[in-house]
Amino acid sequence: MGIVLFKEHYFGFLASLILSTVAEALQVTGGNVTVALGETCVLPCKLTGTTETLSQISWQRVTRGAPQKENFLTIARETGLTPVNGDDRRFTFIGNMSDGDGSLQLSGVNLMDEGIYICIFTLFPSGNQKTEILLNLFVPPVLSLEDHRPALGSEEVALVTCTAAGSKPPAEVKWLTGTLTGKVRTTNSSTEHPNGTTTTISSLFGVPSREINQHLVHCVITSAALMKKESLPFTIQVYFSPQEVNIRQQGQSSFECVAEANPRADFTWNRADNSWPQSATVEAATLQLMSMSSHLNGLYQCEASNSYGRKRGHLYVHVTSGDCVVCWTLFSLLLLAVIAGLTTMFYFYKSGKFPRTGEGTSRNRKSDAAIPAEEEDEDGRLQAERSV
Ligand SMILES: *[C@@H]1O[C@H](CO)[C@@H](O)[C@H](O)[C@H]1NC(C)=O
Ligand SMILES: *[C@@H]1O[C@H](CO)[C@@H](O)[C@H](O)[C@H]1NC(C)=O
Numbered sequence: 144m145g146i147v148l149f150k151e152h153y154f155g156f157l158a159s160l161i162l163s164t165v166a167e168a169l170q171v172t173g174g175n176v177t178v179a180l181g182e183t184c185v186l187p188c189k190l191t192g193t194t195e196t197l198s199q200i201s202w203q204r205v206t207r208g209a210p211q212k213e214n215f216l217t218i219a220r221e222t223g224l225t226p227v228n229g230d231d232r233r234f235t236f237i238g239n240m241s242d243g244d245g246s247l248q249l250s251g252v253n254l255m256d257e258g259i260y261i262c263i264f265t266l267f268p269s270g271n272q273k274t275e276i277l278l279n280l281f282v283p284p285v286l287s288l289e290d291h292r293p294a295l296g297s298e299e300v301a302l303v304t305c306t307a308a309g310s311k312p313p314a315e316v317k318w319l320t321g322t323l324t325g326k327v328r329t330t331n332s333s334t335e336h337p338n339g340t341t342t343t344i345s346s347l348f349g350v351p352s353r354e355i356n357q358h359l360v361h362c363v364i365t366s367a368a369l370m371k372k373e374s375l376p377f378t379i380q381v382y383f384s385p386q387e388v389n390i391r392q393q394g395q396s397s398f399e400c401v402a403e404a405n406p407r408a409d410f411t412w413n414r415a416d417n418s419w420p421q422s423a424t425v426e427a428a429t430l431q432l433m434s435m436s437s438h439l440n441g442l443y444q445c446e447a448s449n450s451y452g453r454k455r456g457h458l459y460v461h462v463t464s465g466d467c468v469v470c471w472t473l474f475s476l477l478l479l480a481v482i483a484g485l486t487t488m489f490y491f492y493k494s495g496k497f498p499r500t501g502e503g504t505s506r507n508r509k510s511d512a513a514i515p516a517e518e519e520d521e522d523g524r525l526q527a528e529r530s531v
Pocket of ligand 1: 175277
C-alpha cells in the first residue's frame with residue numbers, strides 16, 4: 144500500500160491505474176495479539192478498498208471462556224456498541240465506522256478471553272466481510288523454592304524444589320549447581336492446567352553431607368512471559384544435631400560453650416549436683432565465674448541442643464585456697480566415672496603463667512598434656528586440666 148501511494152506521487156497516471164485495481168481489492172485486516180495477563184489490548188480490525196455502505200460491525204468469538212462460537216457485540220452508526228450476551232464493560236469500541244475501523248479495546252485480559260475473535264463488516268451490496276484475530280495470553284509464572292530441610296545422612300534425598308507455577312507459555316526451569324556439579328542431580332516434571340497454563344517443577348537431589356552444606360545453587364527460570372531470565376539463589380542447608388561440644392576459655396574466669404549444629408544450638412549450663420552457686424552466672428552460651436570461692440567447685444555441664452539432638456560438654460572447676468586459684472578440667476562423664484572409681488588422677492596441662500599451688504589430686508605429667516581447655520568429647524579422653 145505504501146509503495147503504491149509512493150508511486151502515485153511520482154507517476155500519477157500509472158498510480159491511478161494501480162489504485163483503481165487496489166480499490167477493487169476489498170479487504171478486512173486484523174492481526175494477531177499477544178498480551179500479558181491483566182493488561183489492556185487492542186483487537187485490530189480495518190476495512191479497506193471499498194466505498195460500499197457499511198451498515199454494521201459485529202464481533203464473534205470462540206474463546207476458552209466461550210468455547211461455542213457466539214456473537215458478543217455489534218456496532219451500528221446510530222446505537223454505537225451493543226453487547227449481545229450480557230454487558231462486558233471491559234470492551235470498548237475505539238474504531239470509527241466512517242473510516243471502516245472496527246477495532247475493539249479489551250482491558251483486564253484473562254485466560255478466559257484467549258481464543259479467536261472474528262470481526263465482521265456488513266456491507267451493502269456485497270454482504271459480510273470478515274477476518275479472524277487470535278488473542279494469545281502471556282502469564283508469568285509464580286516462582287517458589289521449597290527447602291526439603293534434609294538431615295545429615297548418607298542416602299540421596301530431595302534437597303530443594305524449584306517451581307514455576309501457572310506459566311504460559313511453559314517456563315523452563317534449570318539448576319546451576321556450580322562446584323556441586325556431579326554431586327547432585329535434578330529431576331524435572333511439568334503439568335498443564337485446564338486454563339492453559341503449565342506448572343514446571345525441578346528438584347535437586349543429593350546425599351545430605353557436610354560437604355554440600357552451605358553451598359550456593361541457583362534455580363534459573365526462563366519463559367517468554369517473563370521480562371528477563373529469573374534466578375533464585377538457594378543455600379543448601381543440611382541439618383544436624385550438635386556435633387561436638389567445645390568449652391573455650393575467654394579471659395580469666397569465663398567459659399564459652401561452642402558446638403557446631405544446624406540449626407544453631409541452644410546452650411544450657413548446669414552443675415552435676417543440680418545446685419547452682421551464687422557467684423556463677425550464665426549469659427547465652429557463656430559461664431561466668433564471679434568471686435572465686437570454693438562454692439564454685441564442682442563439675443559443670445554444658446548441653447548443646449537443637450531439634451535434631453543434644454550433646455554435652457563438661458568443665459571441672461576447682462578453686463583452691465583463698466588466693467583465688469582455679470583449676471578446671473574438661474573431661475567426659477565417662478571418664479569421670481572411671482576416675483571416680485580410681486584414685487583420682489588427672490592429666491593436665493600447666494600453663495606456666497601462674498605458680499601452681501598444692502592440689503593433692505593432680506600430678507603433673509606434661510607429656511600427656513593436650514590442648515588447654517579446648518575440647519571435650521564423648522569418647523572419654525581427658526583433654527586438659529589447667530591452673531591459673
Ligand atoms: C495469526 O495466527 C494464525 C495462526 O498462527 C496464522 O495462521 C495467521 O496467519 C496469523 N495472522 C496474522 C495476521 O499474522
Ligand atoms: C490456572 O490454573 C491453575 C491450576 O488450577 C491455577 O493454579 C492458576 O492460578 C490458574 N491461573 C490463572 C491465571 O487463573
